Each structure stands twice: as structure tokens, then as C-alpha cells.
Amino acid sequence: MQRDLRLAGVGRRYGLRGPWVLRGVDLTLTPGTLTRIEGANGTGKSTLLRILARLDAPSEGRVTGRPRTAYVPERFPSALPFTAVGYLTHLGTIHGLSRRTAQRAAGTWLERFGAGAYAGTPMAQLSKGSSQKVAVAQALLAEPELLVLDEAWTGLDAAARAELERAVAERTATGGAVVFVDHDPRRLAGAPDATYTVLHGGLKLRTAQASSSAGPLTLVIVRGPAGEQLPPDAARTAVRAEQAAPGVHRLAVPASHSDVVLRILLTARPPWHVVSVTPPPDDPVPNPGSHP
């Protein structure tokens, strides 16, 4: 399966003679990357995300690639005739999970977002924030190859916002692509591989950087089982990885991904021993190239 998703010369207008909302948009989303889309209100960000999620078709141009995709819409239809866990289980089975796996994943994600207590609550009775947690859980449940988030943090409490940032880092660390729109410029600051601005119907690349060189770095020293290579997902996420002594590895990882790397190492079979974790100093922000 082609896991890249490509837009080539994509244009979209609503109605035969409506104004072009997007025109001449070229964009490729590759596995393991985080992409931010920004722009003023009404410029076409949601339109672009719906096309990327293949929920809408362009009026002209081509979309190629078929990654397994999940989408969190800007407005989630919460008045559904299900309980939270019933809805998530149902969606999980649509994504191809067995009923049992879907139910377990539903419970896990509700717990991670602090909504475990609402598992049996009818969707229509959930608060706005709790219903947003279900919206986010439905997208993460089936570990999509492409995750499309349209203002997905809106309405979440602080703990759930942080959890969603962690979940995004996990998806990219395990080879998924994530694309997001968020009104808060601090959201996942330093983490995106590329940031695009939607302007006058076009897409302008604002910043592009190797995710590995983005933002402050956390230094992690780990000891592995004899003769073991670093788990590939941890090695890929690290900016640098070197063997400091036999079996002892020193990793410099983007601070935004350090939780994910630690989780990968601690849940490896057999698990790795974490010797030390040194977060980046608050001030000044270190030059990624300055670590030994």
C-alpha cells in the first residue's frame, strides 16, 4: 500500500461557480512526520484537512495514496445513540479490530484521557470536553497511519491536552503521519517537521526542519540487555544515539518526544534499564548541535 499521501495541483470550490477556496495545492505527507497547517479564519484549513482525510474530494487536481486514516473534526457530532464505550467499540470494529480488542482499546483510551468514569454514559449526556475526549479516542483507537486533527485540543482539560500531545508523538515515533490545525501557536511547538500557511488559496511552506533537530533535547542514558540493538522506534526518534560503553547507550531526543522514547524502551521485551534522564535547561534554549 502507498503510505504517502500526495496532493498534486489540488483545488476546491463549493458550487460550480463558487470562489476557489484552495487552488494549486501540492503537499506530500510521509510516514513518521508531523505537519502543522496554519492560517487565518476562513482561509481553507478545514477544507484542506477534509481532503487529506479523503472525506471530501477536490474540484480539480489529484489525491494519491491510501494510508489508513483517522480524523478528528472541528465539530464532533456527539448526540449519537451510544454510550461512550459502545461508540468507540463500534468504531473500532469498523476499523477492523475484533470486538474484544476494540472494547479493550476503547477502555484504555478513555482512561488515558481521564474519561474512564464516563465509559457507560450515553454520548448525548457527555459534557463538551468529555465528548471531545471521545472524539480524540475514536481517532487514536485503531493506530491510524495518518492522523488528521482539526482543532482537536479545543475543549480538552490540561491533562488531556498533554496526553494528546503524547499520543501524537507516539504516532509519529511509530511511523504514523500526523497533520494538525490548532489556534494555539504553542501547540507542539518545535515538534513539526513542516509548517504550512494557507494564504490566498495556496499553501506556503513556512518552516521545514528535521524533527530531530527541532527544539530542546533531553539526554537519556540507557542500559540494554546484552547484545541487544536499540529498539528501531527509539533509534529513529533520537537525534543522536551512541554506545558510551558496552550495552550502555546515550541518546539525545527531542524533549517533546522523550516520554515516548522512554515508554518504548521500558515496554521493550526484555525491557531496557533507564540509567538517567537529563531534561534540557530552561534557559537558554540549547543549540541542538552543542551536546557532546
Ligand SMILES: Nc1ncnc2c1ncn2[C@@H]1O[C@H](COP(=O)(O)OP(=O)(O)OP(=O)(O)O)[C@@H](O)[C@H]1O
Ligand atoms: N460545505 C461548504 N459549503 C460552502 N462553503 C464552504 C463549505 N465549507 C467551507 N466553506 C467555505 O470555505 C471557506 C474556507 O472554510 P474552512 O472552514 O475550510 O476555513 P478554515 O480556515 O478552517 O476556517 P476556521 O479557521 O474559521 O475554522 C470559507 O469561506 C467557508 O465559508
